Amino acid sequence: MTLEYAYYPGCSLHSMAAEYDISFRAVCDKLGIEMREIEGWICCGTTPAHCTSKLLSLALPMQNLCLAEKMGMTEVVAPCAACFSRLKAAIHETAEHPEVKEQISSILDEPLPKSMNVLSPLEIFSKGIDLASAVTTELPGLKVVCYYGCLLTRPPKMMQFDECEYPMSMDRIIRSLGIETLDWSYKTECCGGGISATETDIVLKLTHDILEEARAVGANAVAVACPLCHTNLDTRQAGIEKKYGSSFGLPIFYFTQLMGLAFGIPSDKLGLHRHFVSADELLSGMRKG
Amino acid sequence: MIEPDLTITSRSQLAEEVLRESGQEVNLCYQCRKCAAGCPISYAMDYKPAQLIHAIRLGMDDIVFNSKTVWLCSSCETCTTRCPQEVDVAKVMDAVKIITLRRGIKPTIPRVSSFHKAVLANVKKCGRMFEVGMMISLKLRTFEFFKDVGLGMKMFRKGKLKIIPSFKGARTTWRIFRRVKRIEKGNRSA
Numbered sequence: 001m002t003l004e005y006a007y008y009p010g011c012s013l014h015s016m017a018a019e020y021d022i023s024f025r026a027v028c029d030k031l032g033i034e035m036r037e038i039e040g041w042i043c044c045g046t047t048p049a050h051c052t053s054k055l056l057s058l059a060l061p062m063q064n065l066c067l068a069e070k071m072g073m074t075e076v077v078a079p080c081a082a083c084f085s086r087l088k089a090a091i092h093e094t095a096e097h098p099e100v101k102e103q104i105s106s107i108l109d110e111p112l113p114k115s116m117n118v119l120s121p122l123e124i125f126s127k128g129i130d131l132a133s134a135v136t137t138e139l140p141g142l143k144v145v146c147y148y149g150c151l152l153t154r155p156p157k158m159m160q161f162d163e164c165e166y167p168m169s170m171d172r173i174i175r176s177l178g179i180e181t182l183d184w185s186y187k188t189e190c191c192g193g194g195i196s197a198t199e200t201d202i203v204l205k206l207t208h209d210i211l212e213e214a215r216a217v218g219a220n221a222v223a224v225a226c227p228l229c230h231t232n233l234d235t236r237q238a239g240i241e242k243k244y245g246s247s248f249g250l251p252i253f254y255f256t257q258l259m260g261l262a263f264g265i266p267s268d269k270l271g272l273h274r275h276f277v278s279a280d281e282l283l284s285g286m287r288k289g
Numbered sequence: 290m291i292e293p294d295l296t297i298t299s300r301s302q303l304a305e306e307v308l309r310e311s312g313q314e315v316n317l318c319y320q321c322r323k324c325a326a327g328c329p330i331s332y333a334m335d336y337k338p339a340q341l342i343h344a345i346r347l348g349m350d351d352i353v354f355n356s357k358t359v360w361l362c363s364s365c366e367t368c369t370t371r372c373p374q375e376v377d378v379a380k381v382m383d384a385v386k387i388i389t390l391r392r393g394i395k396p397t398i399p400r401v402s403s404f405h406k407a408v409l410a411n412v413k414k415c416g417r418m419f420e421v422g423m424m425i426s427l428k429l430r431t432f433e434f435f436k437d438v439g440l441g442m443k444m445f446r447k448g449k450l451k452i453i454p455s456f457k458g459a460r461t462t463w464r465i466f467r468r469v470k471r472i473e474k475g476n477r478s479a
Contacts, residue, residue, distance in 0.1 A: 051364070053469055154367065
């Protein structure tokens with residue numbers, strides 16, 4: 001039986017985080033999981049929508065769930081943590097408040113999906129898939145800290161995903177690939193994703209603290225599952241180093257890229273060349289098993 | 290014996306408006322300040338989240354609308370997650386932003402609200418976010434023409450930015466925006 005899901009890439013995975021998209025698809029291919037992209041999907045509205053209008057912030061993501069239902073699907077995978085959170089919010093708010101449900105349904109001109117489940121890639125790879133048997137390549141010397149960020153687990157009542165203060169799902173996936181992950185206390189700290197374009201000084205401080213802590217526990221790489229986290233930690237890393245006079249040189253991977261490397265997928269098919277901080281030196285010790 | 294009356298009988302006008310907008314009862318707050326302690330950005334806020342909640346309770350509009358707090362909030366949901374009284378503090382932050390704009394008050398950090406407007410205008414027109422177009426429109430709104438330009442160029446060279454929008458779903462987003470606006474206008478005049 002092949003596993004099949006509706007796929008909501010979201011805007012970032014079609015632009016800034018294209019490497020998350022291609023590495024995720026490549027890994028799914030390898031594992032025999034089929035992703036069917038939702039035809040005609042639209043932006044989830046992200047932070048600007050919920051800061052401006054409650055109805056708008058729920059109608060935009062719900063439209064995508066209606067489209068998924070038309071494809072005959074009941075499970076949607078959203079790799080971007082912000083999309084994941086907004087799609088979950090749409091389901092949660094309309095289930096809790098009948099009057100909101102009615103309003104959203106009249107805005108979208110259709111009844112809302114009866115049963116729809118939104119999943120993070122972390123969830124589908126955690127569900128009874130034997131990752132270890134797909135591993136062909138050893139990645140010795142890697143000491144990874146898993147950075148989950150805010151929105152995968154918070155607020156727990158709505159997200160119902162992993163442990164909200166100290167999640168382990170990404171750690172478990174990466175450990176099952178034979179890669180070492182370290183304990184650290186910044187797993188769910190905020191990188192300032194939503195205010196990155198405007199309050200850059202704050203973002204530089206938050207990301208500096210995260211990278212500093214990663215280095216303090218002895219990590220030589222960070223794994224993420226969110227395009228905003230990646231942008232802040234990778235593309236802004238040179239800016240952080242300049243402002244604080246530090247030198248990190250910490251490669252930031254999407255966890256799907258680490259999976260791809262362990263499965264023997266060539267690094268150019270995982271989009272590693274798109275990163276600002278190069279991982280070439282770190283990966284020079286890779287061994288085909 | 291007299292039954293204790295546990296219902297809250299008086300609410301400031303602002304607390305009432307926040308309740309209508311967000312469903313959140315700020316009077317449940319007992320000032321434990323867990324929200325302020327956990328907030329990653331409270332170091333930069335003039336009023337910590339717990340103080341802002343208190344000002345809303347007391348109906349101190351001048352403090353609330355002159356504070357930078359809500360515009361600095363990054364919506365990380367730490368406060369919401371940790372509140373022992375289950376006040377969704379992040380929703381209160383959103384509600385204050387929405388009320389600020391509805392009352393026609395100028396946001397204390399205009400570039401944050403300009404960013405929200407630039408993103409939403411972009412999504413309405415394009416269906417999916419077109420980053421380059423959004424950043425140009427943000428610069429036209431804030432006059433910060435040189436901010437992050439070098440970073441943008443490097444992202445472009447790395448193939449991280451598209452130069453042509455897709456317009457897929459643009460008709461749908463246009464319709465959703467129009468209908469939301471109509472409902473919200475109706476609610477206000479009702």
